[in-house]
Amino acid sequence: MIKVTAIETGKARMKTAQRTGRDERGPVGRKIDIFRDPNWVDPLPILCFLIEHPEGRFLVDTGDTWRNSVPGYLPGWNPFYRQVSIRVAPEEEIGPRLRDMGIDPARDLSAVVLTHFHHDHTGGLDHFPHTRIIGPRENYAVSTGIRGMMMGCLPQRWPVWLDPELVVPDGPAIGPFPGSWPLTNDGRISLVPTPGHVAGHCSVVVQGDDVAYFIAGDATYLQDNLHAERTDGVTNDPATARATLRAIKTFATQQPTLILPAHDPDCAVRLATKAVFA
Numbered sequence: 001m002i003k004v005t006a007i008e009t010g011k012a013r014m015k016t017a018q019r020t021g022r023d024e025r026g027p028v029g030r031k032i033d034i035f036r037d038p039n040w041v042d043p044l045p046i047l048c049f050l051i052e053h054p055e056g057r058f059l060v061d062t063g064d065t066w067r068n069s070v071p072g073y074l075p076g077w078n079p080f081y082r083q084v085s086i087r088v089a090p091e092e093e094i095g096p097r098l099r100d101m102g103i104d105p106a107r108d109l110s111a112v113v114l115t116h117f118h119h120d121h122t123g124g125l126d127h128f129p130h131t132r133i134i135g136p137r138e139n140y141a142v143s144t145g146i147r148g149m150m151m152g153c154l155p156q157r158w159p160v161w162l163d164p165e166l167v168v169p170d171g172p173a174i175g176p177f178p179g180s181w182p183l184t185n186d187g188r189i190s191l192v193p194t195p196g197h198v199a200g201h202c203s204v205v206v207q208g209d210d211v212a213y214f215i216a217g218d219a220t221y222l223q224d225n226l227h228a229e230r231t232d233g234v235t236n237d238p239a240t241a242r243a244t245l246r247a248i249k250t251f252a253t254q255q256p257t258l259i260l261p262a263h264d265p266d267c268a269v270r271l272a273t274k275a276v277f278a
């Protein structure tokens with residue numbers, strides 16, 4: 001029995017031009033579009049996903065932290081952070097959320113998997129000082145130092161103990177994905193490469209009992225954008241991002257699949273109703 005649960009850990013707001021980039025625009029043009037865009041999308045959930053599997057409980061992403069709602073937490077020199085707005089109450093962080101579900105974040109998880117190292121996926125890491133933390137090596141490499149700080153990561157805010165197990169998805173192909181990194185011995189949970197939103201981004205594929213779950217991180221912000229093959233406004237590599245969307249669509253047409261992006265407001269309903277991608 002495998003169960004996947006969406007856990008909302010506060011809200012994020014972004015410009016419409018961040019959620020959906022213009023197809024004809026390159027990486028720089030997309031960022032200009034975000035700065036010029038006066039329109040904000042409605043607040044979006046910041047989601048983590050709990051996978052309960054016979055080999056253990058696994059958490060995908062950790063959300064953001066209430067500290068990000070406090071002036072001074074985000075570096076003022078980076079104007080990009082004025083294009084996003086994070087609202088997380090202390091009790092909305094992933095640690096309290098898990099405790100509300102009867103799960104002790106310090107003891108009850110086998111591993112935490114990060115799809116990528118953006119701040120709204122790593123902000124809850126403080127709750128897991130003794131847990132195995134797994135993340136994609138290629139994305140970690142572009143997420144540290146000044147480079148990472150320019151690109152939406154806050155390495156200066158990561159817990160001092162953070163020493164993630166960095167993995168490369170060079171294992172068996174899964175459907176359209178050329179490689180994978182199996183998380184469980186039975187191969188039913190794997191990381192697959194979904195680059196584009198950022199270099200080295202990975203998604204998590206869960207082969208459930210009746211459907212597959214595609215925990216997409218930020219490979220797409222919205223199932224509708226996946227349908228339309230619309231890439232986001234922050235990608236530095238729109239062509240790669242588009243190829244990733246096509247691969248996810250191919251996967252989801254090869255077997256009944258629930259698409260679960262980290263900021264898609266419909267994930268909880270999609271899980272409750274088993275609304276597969278079609």
Ligand SMILES: [Zn+2]
Pocket residue numbers: 116118197218
């Ligand atoms: Zn991201």
